[in-house]
Amino acid sequence: MYKRTRFYDFTYYNFIGSWAWILHRLAGLALIFYLSLHIWVINSLTYGEKTFNDVMTFLSSPLFKLLEVGLWSVILFHAFNGVRIVIVDFFKGSLAHKKLFVVLIAAAFALWALGSYVLLRHAF
Amino acid sequence: MEKNFKQTSRTGSLGWLLQRISAVILFVLLLFHFITYHFLTSGRSVEYRQVLERAQSWWFPLLQFAFLLTALYHGLNGLWSILEDYTTSKYWRLAWYSLLVTVGVVLLFVGTLTIIKLYTLKVA
Numbered sequence: 001m002y003k004r005t006r007f008y009d010f011t012y013y014n015f016i017g018s019w020a021w022i023l024h025r026l027a028g029l030a031l032i033f034y035l036s037l038h039i040w041v042i043n044s045l046t047y048g049e050k051t052f053n054d055v056m057t058f059l060s061s062p063l064f065k066l067l068e069v070g071l072w073s074v075i076l077f078h079a080f081n082g083v084r085i086v087i088v089d090f091f092k093g094s095l096a097h098k099k100l101f102v103v104l105i106a107a108a109f110a111l112w113a114l115g116s117y118v119l120l121r122h123a124f
Numbered sequence: 125m126e127k128n129f130k131q132t133s134r135t136g137s138l139g140w141l142l143q144r145i146s147a148v149i150l151f152v153l154l155l156f157h158f159i160t161y162h163f164l165t166s167g168r169s170v171e172y173r174q175v176l177e178r179a180q181s182w183w184f185p186l187l188q189f190a191f192l193l194t195a196l197y198h199g200l201n202g203l204w205s206i207l208e209d210y211t212t213s214k215y216w217r218l219a220w221y222s223l224l225v226t227v228g229v230v231l232l233f234v235g236t237l238t239i240i241k242l243y244t245l246k247v248a
Contacts, residue, residue, distance in 0.1 A: 025206055032199035036227070039192075039235045046241040049172045056170055068162065075154065082147045089144060118163045 016098050020081050027078040034071060069116045076115075080108035136208075139201055146198040153191045179242035192235040200224045
């Protein structure tokens with residue numbers, strides 16, 4: 001009997017792979033939302049030098065730098081868990097998917113620290 | 125419900141494969157994008173002239189268009205696969221699918237316009 005998937009069935013979330021799955025989806029939702037905003041805002045950079053400078057000044061405030069660090073975290077999680085998905089699907093990675101998760105997230109965390117330092121170094 | 129399920133009998137395997145191919149492309153392009161636009165520009169004022177000069181090299185429009193297309197496809201196809209999991213009515217599926225295609229076309233148009241405008245703007 002076909003059973004409908006419901007997002008509040010918390011029995012799915014007891015394992016590392018389930019958490020990776022739900023976080024990957026939430027990160028993906030956040031990223032498509034951001035991408036839409038990004039495409040709109042970048043368009044305003046083409047209305048001459050004054051508009052360009054106004055928008056860039058607005059986007060260089062500490063608040064936006066912090067949001068950019070948040071964006072960088074979401075991107076890294078989604079990208080590195082995505083690598084795990086590709087390895088699992090194409091290279092028999094399911095045999096070691098939990099180890100892969102730990103290793104890839106550690107690599108992502110290192111890049112996160114490096115990138116966040118670069119972003120925040122002159123922000124405050 | 126089972127009847128609805130059978131009516132969408134296409135397996136979706138092409139979308140599945142393209143999602144992974146676009147993921148691998150995005151992994152490279154997005155890291156490149158973040159390094160050049162977010163890290164290398166962080167902490168110093170971004171000059172309008174510099175941005176236009178880079179935007180008017182021969183490779184810029186091609187790379188940006190490829191990036192835009194891949195990111196929009198990956199994002200909207202990802203959103204579609206989430207919506208498919210929680211929507212069983214074929215009318216709702218059609219409504220969501222139409223909405224996603226419309227959003228994709230509009231954002232592709234806005235983004236392409238930005239690339240073309242940046243390419244053709246006169247450097248003062």
